[in-house]
Amino acid sequence: MIAAMMTAANLGARVTGWGFVVFTVGSVGWSIVGLTSDQPNLLATNAFLTLVNGVGIWRWLGRQRAYEDGGQSAARKSARSAAPTLFPATCLAGMSVEDVHGKVLGTTVEGLIECATGCVSYVVVASGGVGGIDEVLRAVPRDQVAFRQDRFRLNIEEEAFQELPELAAGNWPAQITACPGDRV
Known part of the structure; x- marks a missing residue:
């Protein structure tokens, strides 16, 4: 056991x-x-x-x-170098996600990468629930995510994060557009 x-x-x-x-x-x-x-x-x-x-x-x-x-x-x-700061992709799932003020919103589940460019398209964040039960998944566009070595910080407030549509299990979008509250 x-x-x-x-x-x-x-x-x-x-x-x-x-x-x-x-x-x-x-x-x-x-x-x-x-x-x-x-x-x-x-x-x-x-x-x-x-x-x-x-x-x-x-x-x-x-x-x-x-x-x-x-x-x-x-x-x-x-x-410790002048090179761009890196984080291993194996650490992507399970990293802490904070809003723009540092409040923890949840954890990363997955990052979707564009085949043609190799760029991250969006990051899926799980929030709420316990041990995966009753958790809510939301997709956050890449331009709203600041990557850190030990966590992700979103460029949006908690309220804007909560306005993002919930993802259905097994039915994630091919593309994500702007976040609610973005200035276009």
Whole structure:
């Protein structure tokens, strides 16, 4: 159960990877039980799960952790240099979103990027609810988002954010126009 919580929470490569380590301890333990109690089905099932968990460890504590560490390293270096400040795209989902006055409105869910230009078209922000239940999703146009290394700050007030239309699950727009209250 602990391993399942660690992997399901999606709190980054290290936590997910260690969740697979916990899963591996369990599958090895059950393999031993299957071997010592003459239960070949239990042994075979958990031997396979041990293999799958090994892939999870490699993926999350090896490869993905290295990617995340590389992105964080570039972000730290950019903050101390004359280069434009960077933030890793892997951090996009789950970042805090504030209004123009610094009041926390919610968290980012996704960023939609234009294929032709590589530019962010809009950012989807989740607000309200608890643990995803009763949350409201809204799309904020790129020109109303100020990217920071640890959060997003909107160029609009909370009231204008609340006026943005709610997004229907699985039916997001192809394009976003101006925010309510924008001066055109």
